[in-house]
Structures are given as C-alpha cells and as structure tokens.
Amino acid sequence: MEINQIIDNIYPLTSKSKNLIKETIIEIKFPKGHILFKANKIETSIYFIKKGIARAYAYSDDNQITFWFGKEGDPIVSMQSYVNNQKGYEDVELLEDCVLYELKIEKLQKLFLENIHIANWGRKFSELELIKSEKRLIALQFNTATERYLALIENYPSIIQRVQLSHIASYLGITQVSLSRIRANIK
Amino acid sequence: MEINQIIDNIYPLTSKSKNLIKETIIEIKFPKGHILFKANKIETSIYFIKKGIARAYAYSDDNQITFWFGKEGDPIVSMQSYVNNQKGYEDVELLEDCVLYELKIEKLQKLFLENIHIANWGRKFSELELIKSEKRLIALQFNTATERYLALIENYPSIIQRVQLSHIASYLGITQVSLSRIRANIK
DNA sequence: AAAACTATTTAACAAATGATAAAAACGATA
C-alpha cells in the first residue's frame, strides 16, 4: 500500500502537512526472516508495511508467543519505545520479503510539537490502534479458541496461506496441537 | 484525585491550555449502582473519576463479562463513541458512590483542532490508554488465570475489598467458581 | 528422486476450567 493512502487512512491531511511527514520517511527493503525489532532495546523508528507481512512475539519461558500480525498498510511500532522511550518486550520478525516505510520517532515527535494537523494525525493514529487493541482484548476474553480462529480466517482468510499455524496458534492463545484439533473438528 | 493532577499526569500543560480544558468540565455525583453508559448508544461525554470505582461490562449470551475497572484518576471512555462517533458495546456501572469530572466529547474535539498543546494532550491520552490495553492483552495471552489473579492483587490490592469476586472472575476471563478454586489453592 | 529438514496432525493421558447444584458465609434489615 502506498504511503499517501496509509497516511490519509489514519487522518486526512493537506498535502503540505502530508509532505512534512513524507520528508521524514524512507523506503527500505528487508528479506524474509529479518528481525526488525529486538526485545529489551529502545527502538528509534516506526514503520508502515508497503508490502509483506510481519509478526511480533515475546518469550514465555522458552517458547515464543506471537501477539500481533501486520500486513500491507499496517504500522509496526514498539509501543514502549514510541510512547515512553523505553525498552520494548517484543521481537518483530518479517515473515516475507518486505518493503517498509521507515519514520524516525524523534522526527515525528518534533512534527507533533510544531504542526497541529500532524499532532491530530498522531492522536488519531493512537486512537485507531487503541480500538484495534480493545477489540482484540475483548475477543480474547469473550470468545472461545474456536470462535477466535473462525473470526481470524473470516477477517483475514489469506493469513492461513501466509503464516504458519504454530504462529497463529500462539496468537489465538492456544498450543499448536490444540489448533490442529480445532481445525479437525470444524471440517 | 483532583482534575489538575489528572490532566497533568497525562501530559503537562500550561495553565492557559489547562484552563481551556477545565472550562469544559463539570463535576457531577452519582450513587452506587448508577449505569453511566448504556450499550448500543453513542455516548457524548467522557469522564474522569475523582472518587469511586466503576466497571465496564458487556453481555456474552446471558451473562455479563467485566472487561475494565476504573478507579480514582482513571478515565471512563466508550472508545467507539469517542474515536468513531459510533455506538459502544459496553455498559458502565458505578460500583460505589462516585464523584466524576465530565467532559463533552464535542467540546474536547473542538479544542483538539484549535490548540496544538491540547491536541498533543489528546494524543498522549490515547497513547497511554493504548499501553494499558496492550499490557492487559499480553497478560491475558501469556499468563495463566492464577498468574493474572496474583498480578491483579499485587497491582491493586484493595480491589478485593471494593469489587465483588464475580466481577473480578469475569475480568480475569474465568468463571466465579474457577476463581474460588484458585483462591483456595493459593492459601 | 532420495534424503534431510520442517510443519502439521494424531494419539494418549494429565491438568485446568466450565456447568450445575448445594452448602456455607456474609450483609442488610426488620
């Protein structure tokens, strides 16, 4: 997805303000398997996905638990770094060859203080992420694993083709074995 | 908690900007049991809790599931109304006699467009709520019910005195019976 | 195509949680 559309989908800006954001952005490619963010590190950039798919995961004991997927148009953000300038707890791995738009957090925050339209764009950005997070939280609390799996393939059918089931299982809050069972029961 | 402190805890403002927000705020009291927000309704206000405690819940089949608690200093927001001007899915019930600060969403949004400091205050507000939501999500996905219960009483010991266990159980994503079992096993 | 490696499914048993009902504890109030 092109950067103009990504920016405007969050909150439409005049081309003047949009250009101020775009001047801080560079396009950058990474191969499949690249680790974009490392846990326990303060990240200095956020990204938007032009092409590709990524996951964020953290460790629980020895095993990785995926808690976020991003695809074309989605932002990749270490919230602890972005909001509090603190170390994040997640790795982000690219699951396909990716083309990303990179924004330096420092430059963006400078724009927030200088340009009210961009400040409101940044406000809207967090508001939309908050809505996503809240919906995800409620799904996890209200729905069974089977319901969450059906909702996922309903909302994003091609994820099954693009992401391996072990990652999807941990995203759903269950083991891979349990997901396999659920898939067998649905048919 | 006083409104000046609540505002400054989100993002410190000059007294001039802070006064613009404070001019839109009224203090208002409600008795225990009052239903502040109703599901399937567009809410026109957000609140901050000066004194008291509240919960948000929604229905799953016939039973209420609590997915949020708020205490002194916390905001009470129907995110769907606040962000998208759409109907929310939650009721908010006051669990004690409460003193609240009320802000009309419309007035606040007008200030966001007029005052860059307030726009950044609004940005920070959502960012902080987002961090809370993400932490909650990860706790739900990573930790067992027992761990979530222990973390809750660690972070907020007095909640056991202020909120009945059936609400806490659904907040933790388990039944009341299951929570009772967990509590019996801990001792 | 065979071999090596990885991902997914299946099986068997253990542990955690859900559902329902009854008992006990707690609070409010007459």
Add this chain to the structure above:
DNA sequence: TATCGTTTTTATCATTTGTTAAATAGTTTT
C-alpha cells in the same frame, strides 16, 4: 438476634486445553 437475600465456596462430573511423543505431510537441498 433472627430472617431474608446475596455472595462465595465446595463438590461432582463434563469438556476443553496442555503435554509429550510419534506419525504423516510438505519443502528444500543434494
């Protein structure tokens, strides 16, 4: 204090999910 209503705990059994290991399927490499 006795009674009524509500909340919490306990008990029992069913269901779901976890754990471990082995089997199968799918991919990549040689």
